Amino acid sequence: MRVSVLNGPGDVALVEREVPRPGPGQVLVRVASVGVCGSDTHYYEHGRIGSYVVEQPLVLGHEAAGTITEVGPGVPEQRVGQRVSIEPGVPDLTCEQCLAGRYNLCPDMRFYATPPIDGAFAEYVVTHEAFAHPVPDTMSDDAAALLEPLSVGVWACRKGGVTAGSRVLVTGAGPIGLVAVQCALAFGATEVAVSDVNPARLALAGELGATTLVDAREQRVGDLDRPPQVLLECSGFPPAIGDAIRALDRAGRAVLVGMGGDEIPLPLSRVQERELVVTGTFRYANTWPTAIALVSAGRVDVDRLVTGTFGLDQAEEALTASRRDPSSVKVVVRPQT
Ligand SMILES: [Zn+2]
Numbered sequence: 001m002r003v004s005v006l007n008g009p010g011d012v013a014l015v016e017r018e019v020p021r022p023g024p025g026q027v028l029v030r031v032a033s034v035g036v037c038g039s040d041t042h043y044y045e046h047g048r049i050g051s052y053v054v055e056q057p058l059v060l061g062h063e064a065a066g067t068i069t070e071v072g073p074g075v076p077e078q079r080v081g082q083r084v085s086i087e088p089g090v091p092d093l094t095c096e097q098c099l100a101g102r103y104n105l106c107p108d109m110r111f112y113a114t115p116p117i118d119g120a121f122a123e124y125v126v127t128h129e130a131f132a133h134p135v136p137d138t139m140s141d142d143a144a145a146l147l148e149p150l151s152v153g154v155w156a157c158r159k160g161g162v163t164a165g166s167r168v169l170v171t172g173a174g175p176i177g178l179v180a181v182q183c184a185l186a187f188g189a190t191e192v193a194v195s196d197v198n199p200a201r202l203a204l205a206g207e208l209g210a211t212t213l214v215d216a217r218e219q220r221v222g223d224l225d226r227p228p229q230v231l232l233e234c235s236g237f238p239p240a241i242g243d244a245i246r247a248l249d250r251a252g253r254a255v256l257v258g259m260g261g262d263e264i265p266l267p268l269s270r271v272q273e274r275e276l277v278v279t280g281t282f283r284y285a286n287t288w289p290t291a292i293a294l295v296s297a298g299r300v301d302v303d304r305l306v307t308g309t310f311g312l313d314q315a316e317e318a319l320t321a322s323r324r325d326p327s328s329v330k331v332v333v334r335p336q337t
Helices: 038-046 140-144 147-160 175-186 199-207 238-247 270-274 290-295 312-324
Strands: 002-008 011-016 028-036 063-071 083-086 124-128 133-134 166-173 191-196 213-215 229-234 253-256 277-280 305-312 330-334
Touching: 002 312, 011 312, 028 083, 028 140, 028 277, 038 213, 038 253, 038 312, 063 140, 063 147, 083 140, 083 147, 083 290, 133 290, 140 147, 140 330, 147 175, 147 229, 147 253, 147 290, 166 175, 175 191, 175 199, 191 199, 199 213, 199 253, 229 238, 238 253, 238 270, 305 312, 312 330
Parallel strands: 166 191, 166 229, 191 213, 229 253, 253 277, 305 330
Antiparallel strands: 002 011, 028 063, 028 124, 028 330, 063 083, 083 133
């Protein structure tokens, strides 16, 4: 099979590898679509993210969907032919965090495209049967792949306690911000303000249902008519994070999704005086059933985010699309083409 590997910063190449065989409890998936994430682009440009360093050829891509073509021992044969969305992290299922249901915090997590675990820029991948989630035929391959970033939005809304009538502020209208806007609305939020410096992305947020658009080049999130109760921080831009936390209503919740470096200034007196809750998020746990339901019911549109499609031999173009084109939102790689 053909596989796209990252050899080091700025160096991706198409290579031939053996099709993997599914082990006990595993399925083999013929990959139809893989979303390109900012983390893939970061590995491509820098060869590392924090302490995760690319030291041997790494297959990128962790937002994947496809069709099961083979099952390993112990997996029902009926699963062959099933279209599935792949949840890219498989925890050990036995540690204290896993047993508490917080499997996203499992210290033994094996996550696609995180060194040394290979991802899905490949014609075939294997995964644990429970992490290959069946999707309905009405859902496109791209949408099935983008259930992964959608899961980040679902998890952020859960952590933020978004519910009917919530006033929500989303900072950053990139792919994650745009799914966060849609998730907040689907969770029942009635006011969803979104801020960004990119007018095209703001306009798309408006089309997807955001009720207030804040052009951060000339407006401030502190000037909203009513203070938001929940912040879904998706920009990772330290000055924006501080301003947004200061804008929160009393007893508000700030959910930090975007990655903005190791340390940022925190408006601590505001956090104390208003009893704000500030939390991080790390990936997600048990979000696929919700994500599948939201897309199937038409409550969330992830196909709308796709601005480019590439073949496996165009991985480099796919990884640099967001740099080259400011109107690019989400690109996908289709490994069978
Ligand atoms: Zn575990």
